[in-house]
Amino acid sequence: MKIKTLQDLENVRKAGIKKLFPDKPRIAVGLATCGIAAGGQDVYEALETALKKKGVNAFLTKTGCFGICNEEPLVNIAMPGKPLVILHKVQKEDAESIAEKVAKGKLPEEKALCKIEEWDHITSEKPFFYGKGYENIPLWNEIPYFKPQKKVVLRDAGIINPEDIEEYIAVGGYSAVYKALTKMTPDEVVEEVKKSGLRGRGGAGFPTGLKWEFTKKEKSDVKYVICNADEGDPGAYMNRNEMESDPHMVIEGMIIGAYAIGASEGFIYVRAEYPLAIERLKLAIKQAKEYGLLGEHIFGTEFSFDIRIATGAGAFVCGEETALIASIEGKPGRPRPRPPFPAQKGLWEKPTNINNVETWCNIAPIIKKGGEWFSRIGIERNTGTKVFSLVGKVNKVGLVEVPLGTTINEIVCHIGGCGIKSKEIKAVQTGGPSGGCIPRNLFDTPIDYDHLKEVGSIMGSGGLVVMDEDTCMVDTAKYFLSFTVDESCGKCVPCREGLKRMYDILEKITDGRGTEEDLGILDELAHTIKATSLCGLGQTAPNPVITTIKYFKDEYMEHIKNKVCPARVCRALIDYFIVPDKCKGCTICAKNCPVGAIDGGPGLIHIIDQSKCIACGTCMDVCPFDAVVKLSGEKIDTPDKPIPVKKGR
Amino acid sequence: MDKEKLQEIIDKYDTESGKLLGILEDIQRTEGYLPKDSLIYVSKHLNVPLSKLYSLATFYSFFNLQPVGKHIITVCMGTACHVKGAPHILETIEELLGISPGETTSNGKFMLTTSDKQFTVNTARCFGACSMAPVIRVDGKIYGYNTPKKVAEILKKYGWRGK
Ligand SMILES: Cc1cc2nc3c(=O)[nH]c(=O)nc-3n(C[C@H](O)[C@H](O)[C@H](O)COP(=O)(O)O)c2cc1C
Numbered sequence: 001m002k003i004k005t006l007q008d009l010e011n012v013r014k015a016g017i018k019k020l021f022p023d024k025p026r027i028a029v030g031l032a033t034c035g036i037a038a039g040g041q042d043v044y045e046a047l048e049t050a051l052k053k054k055g056v057n058a059f060l061t062k063t064g065c066f067g068i069c070n071e072e073p074l075v076n077i078a079m080p081g082k083p084l085v086i087l088h089k090v091q092k093e094d095a096e097s098i099a100e101k102v103a104k105g106k107l108p109e110e111k112a113l114c115k116i117e118e119w120d121h122i123t124s125e126k127p128f129f130y131g132k133g134y135e136n137i138p139l140w141n142e143i144p145y146f147k148p149q150k151k152v153v154l155r156d157a158g159i160i161n162p163e164d165i166e167e168y169i170a171v172g173g174y175s176a177v178y179k180a181l182t183k184m185t186p187d188e189v190v191e192e193v194k195k196s197g198l199r200g201r202g203g204a205g206f207p208t209g210l211k212w213e214f215t216k217k218e219k220s221d222v223k224y225v226i227c228n229a230d231e232g233d234p235g236a237y238m239n240r241n242e243m244e245s246d247p248h249m250v251i252e253g254m255i256i257g258a259y260a261i262g263a264s265e266g267f268i269y270v271r272a273e274y275p276l277a278i279e280r281l282k283l284a285i286k287q288a289k290e291y292g293l294l295g296e297h298i299f300g301t302e303f304s305f306d307i308r309i310a311t312g313a314g315a316f317v318c319g320e321e322t323a324l325i326a327s328i329e330g331k332p333g334r335p336r337p338r339p340p341f342p343a344q345k346g347l348w349e350k351p352t353n354i355n356n357v358e359t360w361c362n363i364a365p366i367i368k369k370g371g372e373w374f375s376r377i378g379i380e381r382n383t384g385t386k387v388f389s390l391v392g393k394v395n396k397v398g399l400v401e402v403p404l405g406t407t408i409n410e411i412v413c414h415i416g417g418c419g420i421k422s423k424e425i426k427a428v429q430t431g432g433p434s435g436g437c438i439p440r441n442l443f444d445t446p447i448d449y450d451h452l453k454e455v456g457s458i459m460g461s462g463g464l465v466v467m468d469e470d471t472c473m474v475d476t477a478k479y480f481l482s483f484t485v486d487e488s489c490g491k492c493v494p495c496r497e498g499l500k501r502m503y504d505i506l507e508k509i510t511d512g513r514g515t516e517e518d519l520g521i522l523d524e525l526a527h528t529i530k531a532t533s534l535c536g537l538g539q540t541a542p543n544p545v546i547t548t549i550k551y552f553k554d555e556y557m558e559h560i561k562n563k564v565c566p567a568r569v570c571r572a573l574i575d576y577f578i579v580p581d582k583c584k585g586c587t588i589c590a591k592n593c594p595v596g597a598i599d600g601g602p603g604l605i606h607i608i609d610q611s612k613c614i615a616c617g618t619c620m621d622v623c624p625f626d627a628v629v630k631l632s633g634e635k636i637d638t639p640d641k642p643i644p645v646k647k648g649r
Numbered sequence: 650m651d652k653e654k655l656q657e658i659i660d661k662y663d664t665e666s667g668k669l670l671g672i673l674e675d676i677q678r679t680e681g682y683l684p685k686d687s688l689i690y691v692s693k694h695l696n697v698p699l700s701k702l703y704s705l706a707t708f709y710s711f712f713n714l715q716p717v718g719k720h721i722i723t724v725c726m727g728t729a730c731h732v733k734g735a736p737h738i739l740e741t742i743e744e745l746l747g748i749s750p751g752e753t754t755s756n757g758k759f760m761l762t763t764s765d766k767q768f769t770v771n772t773a774r775c776f777g778a779c780s781m782a783p784v785i786r787v788d789g790k791i792y793g794y795n796t797p798k799k800v801a802e803i804l805k806k807y808g809w810r811g812k
């Protein structure tokens with residue numbers, strides 16, 4: 001059906017509401033990439049079979065990701081008039097008992113993680129009320145992981161079915177497009193976005209309204225809007241989830257943006273590593289066309305707009321806007337100097353407005369609720385929320401959405417529950433290869449564009465990788481440089497040659513051949529590359545090195561002076577030993593050693609020949625008695641040759 | 650790749666934007682690599698120089714110019730996976746499959762294939778499944794929370810019979 005009027009939209013909304021609140025139990029399995037990898041698809045199929053077998057009258061469907069990745073697979077169940085309950089760590093073996101309980105109008109309460117009594121989709125006229133009950137199950141925002149969170153971007157994720165446009169419309173979807181197209185002029189739309197204070201979520205934090213205004217001012221018969229979904233920061237995955245869990249919110253934002261600046265065509269540039277996001281976006285575009293929300297004369301107005309998908313092919317630099325545009329044009333993605341900015345000369349030389357996925361996701365709420373409403377979230381100059389991917393050496397991992405200005409400590413320690421197995425957290429890395437490592441003593445830093453810059457890092461796209469005492473900061477710096485060396489497009493010399501030289505020096509240090517002068521050279525190179533590179537890749541690539549030297553100089557010095565890697569990561573500086581008192585002579589390590597460096601035999605204490613050992617760690621992995629230790633700068637006494645294991649052990 | 654299928658891929662793209670890369674990606678997805686014949690065909694039909702296609706194929710890490718094994722194992726080398734031990738996982742896989750590290754293809758990309766052509770190993774930077782680090786992908790299916798032991802079990806599912 002084609003939606004032309006408000007009444008049409010209202011009719012579809014009602015149909016969608018029937019799916020969200022059917023007069024029978026609704027069971028939705030979390031099926032984003034992460035949920036599927038955790039076994040969600042198997043759970044879905046098992047539930048389907050079990051419900052059919054037992055003849056249970058329930059509505060089984062899929063949903064996106066609710067953001068608490070440790071607990072997947074997630075399944076949510078809503079009985080009519082009762083709270084929506086989120087079940088966690090559901091296995092396919094649980095399907096039968098879930099079906100049985102649901103048939104009796106009950107819930108598998110032992111699997112419940114939390115419940116939702118009321119949910120604010122932001123874009124709907126008023127919050128949805130599910131119901132009250134289940135006294136023993138905590139409310140979702142009472143559990144520590146969710147308590148400090150505020151879901152604006154993730155307003156529908158994990159609740160609605162991302163493959164059904166009617167459910168999106170049911171929660172107020174596309175009503176912001178209606179409002180913009182029929183009640184606001186393009187200037188008013190730009191004004192509203194400016195008022196909101198929204199800054200680009202792709203990294204640099206440029207004010208979105210201002211950018212729109214630039215593109216709007218350009219005179220041209222053809223203009224484009226682009227959604228940057230290249231998500232190049234390795235360790236960040238919020239854009240993937242936003243597209244997989246709620247693809248229509250990206251499309252809705254783009255329609256409004258296109259109307260404001262006067263564009264008739266849009267592109268979503270998605271990296272090839274995200275096949276499911278591509279699939280769901282394609283489906284969403286198809287549905288939006290069927291419903292008349294994309295195409296000619298949207299809502300019966302003069303405004304026409306269409307969106308296509310373009311896919312990336314594995315080049316980090318293509319996240320940079322000018323490289324991305326070159327890539328859509330079918331060229332190798334190498335950046336070019338700006339100005340001219342894309343707003344003046346973008347895709348096919350036409351004015352082009354490019355924004356990050358999450359920037360687009362914020363547009364519908366801003367139009368619906370007003371820029372004023374948005375500007376009250378967060379702190380001054382840093383309004384709204386931001387989704388972070390909290391990963392690495394932290395207890396609870398997942399996608400976390402908080403108001404800007406929330407401290408690192410709140411996110412890592414309160415939401416993330418601090419280190420794994422009581423390990424000491426050492427730092428958090430923000431901003432990916434362009435960002436820096438922030439040490440523990442600065443964890444009271446609020447996360448926003450300005451404060452992160454002050455401590456030498458950047459916001460980037462929102463990756464937060466937590467590092468603990470087992471992470472070597474020199475190795476981390478080297479890791480990021482290996483990344484940027486690989487991904488440098490080679491066009492400018494400082495980036496192509498300079499980064500390689502920095503990498504070589506870091507390798508020298510992790511190999512135990514570093515000198516104190518090397519630190520000085522690193523510093524000089526870093527500042528030269530920052531000042532002279534052509535694009536943001538080179539201009540920011542030295543940041544991981546600069547911040548680790550600034551905050552973790554003692555670790556560098558240990559490598560250089562004492563040839564010790566305190567975290568016991570750098571291969572050349574660590575030795576493996578078999579503790580004689582613990583070895584039981586089982587021979588497993590000797591059998592598995594890839595280089596034959598272990599001497600021993602049944603019933604004999606095994607010994608590692610240090611001259612042959614390549615420090616691969618296999619013996620440590622396979623030893624059933626934890627008899628292998630890894631040391632740096634230390635030794636333990638071992639026999640000269642294999643001797644019998646002491647009796648009685 | 651047969652001509653009909655190729656033509657079908659080419660015909661799918663009706664505007665210039667996103668066309669060339671899209672076509673190459675579709676070929677790569679169907680064949681696992683970019684066969685020379687197919688590139689020549691595309692070059693002729695779209696009237697773009699073969700050298701241009703070659704420059705795209707070597708610039709973007711998604712493409713291979715060599716045939717690959719029956720199963721493709723991609724090890725994530727992203728940040729989250731790195732701090733959770735991805736290098737060790739890659740090494741374990743190389744060792745289990747008996748392929749020597751350090752070999753690269755002529756265009757400098759990391760890619761190793763076993764001599765029986767059953768497995769190809771390569772690396773990627775993040776699948777967006779960072780919460781399950783370290784992550785590997787086998788023929789498009791994502792496996793998380795890997796350990797050396799778990800990797801061996803996964804390989805067995807794909808017909809690896811032990812060292
Ligand atoms: C090397 C490099 C990589 C980038 N990668 C991305 C990316 O993956 N996603 C993104 O949205 N922006 C990325 N950017 C920023 C874009 O150039 C651009 O500023 C952004 O898409 C603008 O959108 P915004 O104003 O909504 O943030 C990258 C920039 C550089 C220099």
Ligand code: FES
Nearest residue numbers: 725727730776779
């Ligand atoms: S870092 Fe490995 S999946 Fe993201």
